[in-house]
Amino acid sequence: MTMAAEANFVADPFTPEGDTVIDCKVDKIFYGDFLAVRDSVVPIEKNKITAFIGPSGCGKSTVLRSLNRMNDLINVFRFEGSVMYHGQDIYAKKVDPVVVRRYIGMVFQQPNPFSMSIFDNVAFGLRLNKYKGDLEEKVQKALERAALWNEVKDKLKNSGLSLSGGQQQRLCIARAIATEPDVLLMDEPCSALDPIATRQVEELMLDLRSRFSVALVTHNMQQATRVGDTTAFFSVDISKGGRTGYLVEMGPTAQVFDDPQQQLTKDYVAGEFS
Amino acid sequence: MAINPFANSGNSGSITRPPSSAERATDSIFRAVAYVCALLIIVLVAFILWEIGKKAVPAMADHGLGFWVGTTWDTNNGVFGVLPEIWGTLYSSLLALLVGGVFGIAIAIFLTQDFIHDRVASTFRTIVELLAAIPSVVYGLWGIYVLIPMIRPGAEWLHAHFSWFPLFGSDLSGPGMAPAALVLAIMILPTVAAISVDAFRRIPYKVKEAAYGMGTTKWEAILKVMLPTASSGILAALVLGFGRALGETMALAMLIGNSNQISLSLFAPANTLASLLASNFPEAGPIEVQALMYAALVLLLITFAVNIIGLGIQQYTMRKFEGKA
Numbered sequence: 001m002t003m004a005a006e007a008n009f010v011a012d013p014f015t016p017e018g019d020t021v022i023d024c025k026v027d028k029i030f031y032g033d034f035l036a037v038r039d040s041v042v043p044i045e046k047n048k049i050t051a052f053i054g055p056s057g058c059g060k061s062t063v064l065r066s067l068n069r070m071n072d073l074i075n076v077f078r079f080e081g082s083v084m085y086h087g088q089d090i091y092a093k094k095v096d097p098v099v100v101r102r103y104i105g106m107v108f109q110q111p112n113p114f115s116m117s118i119f120d121n122v123a124f125g126l127r128l129n130k131y132k133g134d135l136e137e138k139v140q141k142a143l144e145r146a147a148l149w150n151e152v153k154d155k156l157k158n159s160g161l162s163l164s165g166g167q168q169q170r171l172c173i174a175r176a177i178a179t180e181p182d183v184l185l186m187d188e189p190c191s192a193l194d195p196i197a198t199r200q201v202e203e204l205m206l207d208l209r210s211r212f213s214v215a216l217v218t219h220n221m222q223q224a225t226r227v228g229d230t231t232a233f234f235s236v237d238i239s240k241g242g243r244t245g246y247l248v249e250m251g252p253t254a255q256v257f258d259d260p261q262q263q264l265t266k267d268y269v270a271g272e273f274s
Numbered sequence: 275m276a277i278n279p280f281a282n283s284g285n286s287g288s289i290t291r292p293p294s295s296a297e298r299a300t301d302s303i304f305r306a307v308a309y310v311c312a313l314l315i316i317v318l319v320a321f322i323l324w325e326i327g328k329k330a331v332p333a334m335a336d337h338g339l340g341f342w343v344g345t346t347w348d349t350n351n352g353v354f355g356v357l358p359e360i361w362g363t364l365y366s367s368l369l370a371l372l373v374g375g376v377f378g379i380a381i382a383i384f385l386t387q388d389f390i391h392d393r394v395a396s397t398f399r400t401i402v403e404l405l406a407a408i409p410s411v412v413y414g415l416w417g418i419y420v421l422i423p424m425i426r427p428g429a430e431w432l433h434a435h436f437s438w439f440p441l442f443g444s445d446l447s448g449p450g451m452a453p454a455a456l457v458l459a460i461m462i463l464p465t466v467a468a469i470s471v472d473a474f475r476r477i478p479y480k481v482k483e484a485a486y487g488m489g490t491t492k493w494e495a496i497l498k499v500m501l502p503t504a505s506s507g508i509l510a511a512l513v514l515g516f517g518r519a520l521g522e523t524m525a526l527a528m529l530i531g532n533s534n535q536i537s538l539s540l541f542a543p544a545n546t547l548a549s550l551l552a553s554n555f556p557e558a559g560p561i562e563v564q565a566l567m568y569a570a571l572v573l574l575l576i577t578f579a580v581n582i583i584g585l586g587i588q589q590y591t592m593r594k595f596e597g598k599a
Binding site for chain 1: 482
């Protein structure tokens with residue numbers, strides 16, 4: 001594809017067969033004057049894992065973080081388009097980003113437990129939402145789902161920061177799912193983990209799929225093939241002097257990897273650039 | 275020069291070489307200087323303790339532990355006790371810590387949690403730190419000429435209506451606990467604020483992200499996540515502030531009234547160990563000097579104890595919240 005063609009390229013919208021939980025239509029995302037992402041339609045399917053892949057700077061994290069308004073923490077961030085969630089545009093004026101983030105949970109690149117006990121970390125969201133039921137039962141359930149219960153059940157009072165990196169990341173997952181949000185956004189959750197911990201987190205994602213819808217950013221293509229039901233491939237367009245990310249192709253993971261429709265996707269999944 | 279076993283193993287023309295003997299010598303000298311400096315601090319503290327202790331020995335022999343609980347300071351009859359001063363020192367410092375701590379932490383939150391633009395925040399911080407540069411005697415004068423007249427109407431009103439409440443049990447005749455503690459609070463404010471600001475600044479961005487990612491409002495993020503995360507640093511700030519309040523002399527000597535009495539009342543005059551030392555030394559005879567040395571030792575011990583307890587609490591919170599051994 002020539003640079004000029006790249007500058008105007010817009011991916012064919014992907015229409016999933018099943019239900020979607022979030023319909024994200026990005027027209028433009030700016031940081032100040034900088035156009036970070038353009039023209040990307042990214043539906044997130046219900047009870048599936050949607051993987052975002054692409055070279056660095058392609059805007060995959062930016063798009064993911066737009067799905068629960070995390071980017072609002074950055075003053076100069078501006079979103080044009082719509083993110084429909086249960087029939088409601090989360091960027092509508094009347095919507096409070098705090099509420100959005102309570103329904104759409106997030107797990108970050110670096111494990112970031114709070115400096116408090118393991119129990120308090122998991123109970124954090126429950127307390128935040130003034131949960132009146134049995135706190136201990138919910139905490140146990142979340143830790144079990146996060147495949148961490150057996151390792152920490154005897155030391156719930158210890159600090160969350162005393163755990164290993166992989167355990168901390170699973171603790172963060174437990175913290176995010178304790179309140180049962182229906183969507184979980186994961187921003188390169190394994191990039192700071194060793195292969196064994198990565199394996200555990202991946203298995204966890206596959207388990208979580210039955211209850212949650214997951215959107216996953218990964219720079220590891222193998223990870224996308226291992227866990228992704230659907231894959232969205234983003235690339236970065238440097239033709240206009242800036243580095244603007246855009247969606248190149250989206251579809252069922254097998255199709256994107258085995259039978260990509262775009263030359264760019266072919267080159268990328270073949271490992272010709274990254 | 276040490277033997278280099280790899281002298282012949284590099285490529286021909288290799289530019290690697292072992293450190294020269296001069297470089298090794300610099301290394302050892304630097305290490306020695308660092309050790310000596312560290313040791314000097316310990317020696318200095320021991321020396322101060324030794325000198326004061328030596329001069330206090332006669333008074334310690336005369337008054338024994340009764341000195342700690344005695345309530346009169348009578349030079350003519352040679353009766354010395356510092357309980358009112360111990361009480362005044364701790365009470366004034368605690369009050370100051372309460373006021374200065376609350377304001378100091380509030381200022382730190384205000385300056386670090388995106389309430390104002392960064393540049394405004396750094397200007398503001400400089401102004402707060404300037405408070406630390408004001409000489410103690412100026413605070414004393416300001417207390418006498420500005421603060422006491424300013425709080426007097428309020429103090430009189432409180433005493434008139436709530437005199438049954440121990441804190442307001444007496445009239446503000448001029449110098450007293452309230453103006454002293456307030457000035458002390460202002461004096462420790464920069465210490466508490468500056469160190470708390472650093473504690474908040476040290477919190478990694480990912481913690482803030484985690485908090486907002488859970489759907490916290492700004493206040494929830496600050497109160498439930500940022501404050502506990504910064505707690506060990508804030509505790510260090512409070513311990514330092516408290517230590518400073520315990521030893522503060524000039525402003526207190528001018529404001530506290532130098533009266534040997536134990537009272538919960540905020541408006542009663544009182545005395546502190548440091549201000550006792552400052553006011554009595556100039557005209558003290560040999561016997562009183564020994565007693566004053568004993569009092570100085572008491573002050574030192576209290577300061578040490580407070581610092582050790584503070585450090586202990588800090589270590590405990592670090593272990594509990596941050597999982598560090």
